[in-house]
Amino acid sequence: MPFHRILRGELQPLLIKSKSGCWDMDGKGPSIWDTFCHAKGRVFEDQTGDVACNSYQLWEEDLKCIQQLGLTHYRLSLSWSRLLPDGTTNYINPKGVAYYNKVINDLIASAVMPMVTLNHFDLPQALENRGGWKSPEIADVFDSYAKFCFKTFGDRVKLWITVNEPYVCAKHGYEDGLYAPGLREPGTSVYLVGHNMLRAHSKAWHSYDANFRHLQGGKVSIALSSDWAEPLDPSSPADVAATERYMDFILGWFACPVFCTGDYPEKMKTRIEARNLELGFSEGPRLPKFSEDEPNPLGTADFFALNYYTSRKVKDTSSHRSELSFKGDQGAEDVMDPSWPICGVSWLAVVPEGLRKLLNYIKETYNNPDIYITENGFSQIGPVELEDVERWQFYQDTLQEVSKAIRDDGVSVRGYFAWTLMDNFEWAEGFRARFGLFHVDFSRAELKRTVYHSGREYAAVISRHRTHIKLEKT
Numbered sequence: 001m002p003f004h005r006i007l008r009g010e011l012q013p014l015l016i017k018s019k020s021g022c023w024d025m026d027g028k029g030p031s032i033w034d035t036f037c038h039a040k041g042r043v044f045e046d047q048t049g050d051v052a053c054n055s056y057q058l059w060e061e062d063l064k065c066i067q068q069l070g071l072t073h074y075r076l077s078l079s080w081s082r083l084l085p086d087g088t089t090n091y092i093n094p095k096g097v098a099y100y101n102k103v104i105n106d107l108i109a110s111a112v113m114p115m116v117t118l119n120h121f122d123l124p125q126a127l128e129n130r131g132g133w134k135s136p137e138i139a140d141v142f143d144s145y146a147k148f149c150f151k152t153f154g155d156r157v158k159l160w161i162t163v164n165e166p167y168v169c170a171k172h173g174y175e176d177g178l179y180a181p182g183l184r185e186p187g188t189s190v191y192l193v194g195h196n197m198l199r200a201h202s203k204a205w206h207s208y209d210a211n212f213r214h215l216q217g218g219k220v221s222i223a224l225s226s227d228w229a230e231p232l233d234p235s236s237p238a239d240v241a242a243t244e245r246y247m248d249f250i251l252g253w254f255a256c257p258v259f260c261t262g263d264y265p266e267k268m269k270t271r272i273e274a275r276n277l278e279l280g281f282s283e284g285p286r287l288p289k290f291s292e293d294e295p296n297p298l299g300t301a302d303f304f305a306l307n308y309y310t311s312r313k314v315k316d317t318s319s320h321r322s323e324l325s326f327k328g329d330q331g332a333e334d335v336m337d338p339s340w341p342i343c344g345v346s347w348l349a350v351v352p353e354g355l356r357k358l359l360n361y362i363k364e365t366y367n368n369p370d371i372y373i374t375e376n377g378f379s380q381i382g383p384v385e386l387e388d389v390e391r392w393q394f395y396q397d398t399l400q401e402v403s404k405a406i407r408d409d410g411v412s413v414r415g416y417f418a419w420t421l422m423d424n425f426e427w428a429e430g431f432r433a434r435f436g437l438f439h440v441d442f443s444r445a446e447l448k449r450t451v452y453h454s455g456r457e458y459a460a461v462i463s464r465h466r467t468h469i470k471l472e473k474t
Contacts, residue, residue, distance in 0.1 A: 025056065026095040029085030031122035031426075036180035047430030053422055053440055054447055056099065062108050065421055065438050065449055070462040075119035075374060075417050076103065077164065080145060082281070087124035089144050103145035104156050114198050115159040115374070115417070117223065118204070121169055121427070122470075123395045128181055133169070134192055139199035139294075146204035146319055150212045158218040161305055161374065162204045165225040166197040167250055175326050178428055187324035188286055191272075195288040198257055198297050205300035215306060219302035220321070222258065223374045228311040228354035228361070232335060238316035242332040245271060246314045249330045259366040262291060262298030271318075272329050279324055302361055303414065306374035310347065311354030313337055343394070344379030350394055356401040359411045370412045373402065377419035377435040378454075379426075384439060385470065392454040409417075418458065422449055 024030070039050035055062050066074055081086060082096035105113045119142070123132055128140060146162065163169075172179035174189040183189060201222045208220045229246045231239035248256070248265040256265045264287060265271075272287045290296065318331030319343075327333075336342075340349035355376065362371060378394040395418065405411040423436035431442050437455035441448045451459075 005244070024050075026099075027082075027085060027093040028079065028096065029081035029087075029093075030125040031079070031081045031382070032125055032128045032180040032396070033122045035125050035128075036182055039182070040153070042182060043428055044430035044432045046414060047425070049425040051447075052425040058447060059099075059103060059106070061449055062178050062421065063110065063119065065451070066107070066112060067110055068451065069421075070466065071458045072415070073115055073415060074107055074157075074421075075115040075117065075161075077122075078149060078184055079122060080119055081122070081124035081126070084124065084145060084148070085126070087127035087145070087150050088141060094327060100153065104153055104394070108156055108362060113159065115161065115372075115379060116149070116153065116155055116157045117161040117164050118142075121162040121173075123180075125131065132181060133196050133466055134174075136196065138196050139203050142200035143203040143207055147207050150208055150216070154208075154212050154216040154218060158216070159372075160208070160218060160220040161223045162201040162220060163197050163309060164221070164223045164295075166194055166201075166254055168225055170194040171326060172428075178354075187326060190326050191287045194253060195290075198254060199290075199294060201258075202295050202297040202300045205376065206295040214244065221301040221303050221305045221372075222254065222256050223305040223307055225307040225309075225375075227334070228308070228351070228358040229314045229334065230311070230357075232313040232315040239314060242318065243314040244318035245318075245330055246312075246332040246334065249326070249332075250453040252365075255362075255366055256295040257290070258299070258301050259369060260298075260307045271331060275329050282326060301369070304366060304369040304371045305374040306358070306362065306371055307419075308355050309357055309376065310349045311340070311351035311357075312349075313398070344388070345429060346383040348376065348379055352394065352397040352401045355398060356405045356409070359402070359405040359413065361410050363411045370414050372414050373416045375417060375419040379432070379433040379435050381432055384434070386450065387438060387446070387453045389453060390455045391452070395454060395458065419432075 005383055027301060033049060036042050037050070040046055053062075073240075078100060079096070083093055083100070087241050104114050104116075105211040127138065130137070132138065170178065170190045170193040172182045173181055174193045175186055177184040177217050210217070212218070226247070227250065231243045233239045245267055248268045251270060252265040256352035257263055275281070276286065291314060312334035314332050314334050316331065317333045321326035336349045340351055342348060343350050344441070351385060355373070359371060362369070374397060380388065380391070399416065402413055406413050418437065420435045420437075423431070423433060423440040423442075425432040426435065428431040436452065437458055438449045440452050441450070
């Protein structure tokens with residue numbers, strides 16, 4: 001199959017955002033990531049996102065990059081605390097509204113459809129001070145924020161993501177302490193936070209469905225991250241069962257309530273209850289239950305938004321005695337196949353074929369939904385290589401695997417977003433890890449954007465795709 005045909009009429013080449021910076025400019029309130037970065041020892045070399053790519057002031061430069069690539073779609077995240085400095089609609093920051101109106105209007109004027117994420121890890125610090133994602137009230141506060149955004153931007157935005165990667169936020173932010181707000185409360189807060197994120201998402205989806213869909217005609221989902229996992233020893237029933245648990249705890253935890261049953265996976269519930277008995281935990285259920293008095297999460301996604309980066313082999317650890325923890329509940333250890341190459345950061349094994357397998361798993365497990373791949377990328381660390389041929393090879397290999405999933409397996413993939421438009425602040429990795437199709441020179445105040453080899457090639461594929469579409473229509 002010629003490479004241009006991967007995209008022709010089957011898969012839209014899209015792209016994801018950069019980070020805006022200007023953390024305290026023009027009335028923006030602090031977020032939990034502002035607080036986290038400003039503490040010492042949390043981020044690589046104590047770097048911060050105070051400026052980052054400075055898309056807040058350099059949006060026109062970003063738009064030139066988007067136009068240079070010829071994108072059809074662009075995924076961006078709203079800064080909750082830039083729009084609502086204390087997280088509530090008690091005060092709306094007009095400069096924040098004006099900024100995002102300009103971004104959205106400029107994209108549409110450039111024939112680029114925005115996909116907008118309401119919350120990408122950066123909860124307003126004012127809400128964290130009131131309990132944050134651990135507080136039961138957060139779901140209603142998020143719903144109010146979502147309704148404000150739907151009302152303000154929804155006449156132009158037709159693709160919405162409520163919460164980005166609830167697994168990552170809950171696990172790294174409240175179990176491991178690696179992400180903001182940096183809490184280490186093993187085996188307890190992780191489930192409460194995940195539950196409240198699902199409640200928040202569900203309320204926002206139902207609000208859109210009841211009040212905005214008939215006027216705006218948009219779609220709403222939640223972006224779920226997942227590895228692909230296989231048993232370390234396929235002949236071991238214990239490793240096979242551990243792999244099923246692994247997938248339930250990282251993907252099924254959120255996908256099962258939304259796409260399957262309206263409740264958490266049975267294996268997950270059974271395992272946590274058994275561990276409560278084993279460890280003598282008597283402080284009530286650690287995995288909360290959905291209330292009949294609130295909207296059910298079942299059916300609250302108009303498409304499946306998937307963030308995929310890597311794959312793992314899994315071995316059983318369920319018989320190991322361990323303290324109260326998420327990993328102990330999961331009863332599974334993930335390892336990397338030594339044959340897999342690593343790109344940049346140590347956790348990122350390059351496994352394009354894992355994406356095809358994961359797409360098929362989602363098709364079979366979650367009722368064959370339409371799927372947008374909302375993040376996927378390849379990192380560099382060390383000296384900058386503008387001729388990043390390995391990254392471009394990764395994109396070619398990955399898009400070929402997605403094409404096979406569409407063409408040979410019948411998976412309904414609607415679009416693919418590369419992570420990311422330009423090198424940016426990569427959370428705890430700071431600026432060390434570079435994922436961009438454009439390089440950003442963070443050593444100079446101008447923050448010059450320079451296209452990588454991978455960006456030129458990505459643009460060429462889009463151009464060929466559009467050329468063939470035009471030829472077929474004439």
